[in-house]
Amino acid sequence: xxxxxxxKAMEGNSRNMRFxxxxxIAIIGGGPSGCFFANFANRLxxxxxxxxxxxxxxxxxxxxxxxxGCNMSVGVLSENLLRRLxxxxxxxPERCIQGEINEYHFITREDRISLHHPRPGxxxxxxxxxxxAGPAGSHFKEDVSxxxxxxxxxxxxxxxxxxxxxxEVVLPQRPEDKATVVYGSNAREFQADLVVGAFGLNTPTMExxxxxxxxxxxPRATRTCILETPIxxxxxxxxxxxxxxxxxxxxxxxxxxxxxxxxxxxxTVAIVGKGDISTPQVKQFLNHPAVLKxxxxxxxILKSCCCVCFPRISISTPVQPYADRLxxxxxxxxxRSYKNGIESAFMVAQLTANTAFRRGVSKxxxxxxxxxxxxxxxxxxxLYAKVMFKLFNLFASREQNLSDRISYAKxxxxxxxxxxxxxxxxxxxxxxAPYREIFMELFNPRLQFALLPVTIxxxxxxxxxxxxxxxxx
Numbered sequence: 217x218x219x220x221x222x223x224k225a226m227e228g229n230s231r232n233m234r235f236x237x238x239x240x241i242a243i244i245g246g247g248p249s250g251c252f253f254a255n256f257a258n259r260l261x262x263x264x265x266x267x268x269x270x271x272x273x274x275x276x277x278x279x280x281x282x283x284x285g286c287n288m289s290v291g292v293l294s295e296n297l298l299r300r301l302x303x304x305x306x307x308x309p310e311r312c313i314q315g316e317i318n319e320y321h322f323i324t325r326e327d328r329i330s331l332h333h334p335r336p337g338x339x340x341x342x343x344x345x346x347x348x349a350g351p352a353g354s355h356f357k358e359d360v361s362x363x364x365x366x367x368x369x370x371x372x373x374x375x376x377x378x379x380x381x382x383x384e385v386v387l388p389q390r391p392e393d394k395a396t397v398v399y400g401s402n403a404r405e406f407q408a409d410l411v412v413g414a415f416g417l418n419t420p421t422m423e424x425x426x427x428x429x430x431x432x433x434x435p436r437a438t439r440t441c442i443l444e445t446p447i448x449x450x451x452x453x454x455x456x457x458x459x460x461x462x463x464x465x466x467x468x469x470x471x472x473x474x475x476x477x478x479x480x481x482x483x484t485v486a487i488v489g490k491g492d493i494s495t496p497q498v499k500q501f502l503n504h505p506a507v508l509k510x511x512x513x514x515x516x517i518l519k520s521c522c523c524v525c526f527p528r529i530s531i532s533t534p535v536q537p538y539a540d541r542l543x544x545x546x547x548x549x550x551x552r553s554y555k556n557g558i559e560s561a562f563m564v565a566q567l568t569a570n571t572a573f574r575r576g577v578s579k580x581x582x583x584x585x586x587x588x589x590x591x592x593x594x595x596x597x598x599l600y601a602k603v604m605f606k607l608f609n610l611f612a613s614r615e616q617n618l619s620d621r622i623s624y625a626k627x628x629x630x631x632x633x634x635x636x637x638x639x640x641x642x643x644x645x646x647x648x649a650p651y652r653e654i655f656m657e658l659f660n661p662r663l664q665f666a667l668l669p670v671t672i673x674x675x676x677x678x679x680x681x682x683x684x685x686x687x688x689x
Contacts, residue, residue, distance in 0.1 A: 233391055233540065233578045235409065237267045241572075242397045242408035243375075244382050244421055246274025247287050248558045249546030250414030251366040252565035254375040255304065260573040270374060271406065273399055275381035278364035279349050281356075286348035287363055288418055288442060288527035289557070290477055290486045292317070292461070294647055295340045297559040308343070311358040312365050314480035317342040318459040320645045323506055325466055334639040342646065344479045351444040351482055351522030380404075382421060385411055387430060387539060391578070395541045410577045412568070413537075413544035417528045422548060433535035434548055437528035439492035443485045444523045447478075462510050463645045470497045472605055475645075476511060482522070483511070488554065493526060529554070533595040538582035543568055550590035553598040554605075555647030564590050600651035604644075607659065633666050 241257055243250040254270045261268040278285050293308070301308070318339075320331040333340045345362035359365070371377050384398040397406040415421040417437050425432060462476040474487040487493050487501055499515040501507060508514055518524070530547050537544035545564050552560040564586070571585030640657035643649040657663075 233581070234576045235261070235264075235266055235268055235573060239266070239268045239409040240394075240407065241268060241270045241410045241412065242395075242406055243270065243272045243412045243414050244385070244397070245414035245416070245419070245546060246272045246276070246278075246367045246370070246377065247363055247414065247416065247546065247561075248366055249549075249561040249565055250274070250412065251363075251370040251375075252562050253412055253414060253545065253569055254370040255306075255373050256566050256569035257572070258374040259304075260569055264573060266573075269376070270370075271376045271378060271408075272367070272370060273378045273380060273382050273397065274367065275379060277379065278347070278361045278367060279359050281349040281352060281354050285361070286523070286525075287416065288525050289347045290442065290475070290484050291345045291347050291362065291479065292477060293343050293345060293362075294556055294559060295342055296648055297556065297562065298341055298343070300559065300562050306366075306369060308345070308362065309365065312345050312360050312362050314344045314346060314360070314482075315478055316459060317344065317461055317477075319461075320642065321460055321462045322641050322645065323462055323464045323466075323510070325506055329638070329641070331638055331642045331645065334635075334642055340646075344477060346479065351446075353522055354482075382424060385413075385424060385428060385542070387428065387542060391540055409541065410572055411542045413542070413548060414546045414565075415544075416547040417530060425544065425548070430539040430542070431536035432539075432544065435530040435534045435551075436532040438489065438531050439494075439526050439528050440489065441485075441487040441493045441498050441524070441526050443498070443518070443521050443525075444479075444482050445485070445517050445521045446482055448520070461645070464501075464504075464507065466501075466504055466506060468500065468504070471501055474501055474507075476507075485511070485517075488529070498524075529557075531598075533591055533598075536587075538579055538587055540579045541577050543572070543577075543582045543586060545586075550587065550594050552594050552647075553601050559647070560594060563593070597651045600655045604651060604655050604658070633663065636660075636663050 241254075243254055250272055254272055257268065257270050276284050276287075278287070291314075298308075322329050322331055346360050347363050349359065349361045349364070350356055367377065378399065380400040382397055382399045383403060386396040386398070388395055394407045394409055395411045397408055397411060398404070399406065413421070413425055415425075417434070422434065426434065459478070461478070464471075464474045464476075466474075470489050470491065470493075472488045472490050474485070477484045477486070485502075487498060489497055498518070502511065502513075502515045502517060511517065513520075530551055531553055533550055534544070534548065537549045543549075545568050546561055547557060550564060551557055567589060568582070568586045571581055575581035575585045636657060640654055643654045643657070
């Protein structure tokens with residue numbers, strides 16, 4: 217085919233792969249990613265004067281206090297995310313807010329530091345929510361589910377909700393044809409101009425997309441642990457204040473980091489490992505002396521837990537989460553590692569919706585308008601996170617090394633060193649800044665030079681221990 221004819225054909229295909237009156241969007245997954253995309257899509261359709269329908273397929277019921285109603289997440293909404301929600305007119309109702317976080321405590325093997333917002337006098341707004349209707353067995357008088365609120369908001373903004381499981385997605389043979397979503401026990405079909413996969417890594421929907429063979433390779437994942445326990449006198453009495461999140465960097469062999477978060481009458485323990493987490497690593501963490509000072513029950517807490525789950529989280533970037541008339545976002549798409557998954561879902565959903573309405577729904581449009589920009593924002597930034605956590609674990613595993621740095625900051629409370637460490641750690645635990653920015657603050661040459669006496673002392677102790685061990689052998 218001559219080049220001019222080929223160009224005309226491509227332009228024709230591009231025109232055929234744009235929204236027009238009567239176009240339909242199928243969103244598979246009614247968590248934050250899917251709801252954000254639905255809201256952005258309906259808003260853009262109104263702005264462009266298009267009659268486009270949006271349907272969300274979600275098999276879970278987020279208003280039920282059971283496994284099927286939970287999205288397995290800690291549920292901390294950062295100040296940045298709340299600001300973004302406000303900007304698009306989404307205000308979380310008080311019934312969904314379980315508590316407001318006023319402080320973070322960063323805890324090492326031997327010491328802890330209380331962190332405050334980098335801007336003096338600023339009171340940050342950080343809230344905790346339940347993603348489902350609460351821990352198993354809980355009975356709230358009102359609907360407290362954040363995810364159900366988001367799904368209801370999407371419905372109020374024009375989306376239709378179908379509480380059925382998607383069984384199959386069939387991509388069109390020709391660009392001008394529509395995709396087909398097969399759903400429900402009767403294998404009903406839904407024709408869509410665009411299919412948005414907005415599912416997580418812990419749902420059966422992942423298998424549907426893996427079997428499609430359009431080039432998609434899911435992100436690598438690691439298994440974490442989240443457990444929820446009621447606050448009681450014997451096991452969890454030290455956490456009654458309800459406004460402090462404890463973050464642990466203990467330098468143990470198996471655990472990368474962990475946190476204890478208050479949510480109303482419950483505590484949520486989250487553990488992320490250097491590999492997959494299982495019950496032995498959970499017991500190891502709960503029985504650690506530094507943890508027992510905060511949560512005195514130890515592994516006995518497992519007997520009183522309402523919920524224990526082992527969800528997988530993304531630790532890499534997927535390959536080709538897009539095709540003609542199909543795009544994958546959320547945890548199974550490009551997202552931020554470890555922190556603020558809901559905020560990254562907001563950003564990616566907005567980016568992808570803008571791409572679909574302004575560039576079209578072709579494979580090339582999603583590559584240029586969604587995948588490449590999202591990978592630039594998150595994938596490179598996630599590399600800084602990996603390096604930073606490895607350095608933290610290296611320091612923390614060397615007995616007093618990380619604790620000595622914390623102690624040095626506390627002694628020099630009024631100085632630049634203390635402020636620099638506080639600012640970097642605050643941004644790290646809250647996720648209020650890109651990992652690159654946090655890395656540059658915590659590992660900049662001036663700070664490391666100021667901490668040089670501590671580093672030399674730690675290296676000296678390490679060499680002394682190694683030489684002592686060699687002498688004994």
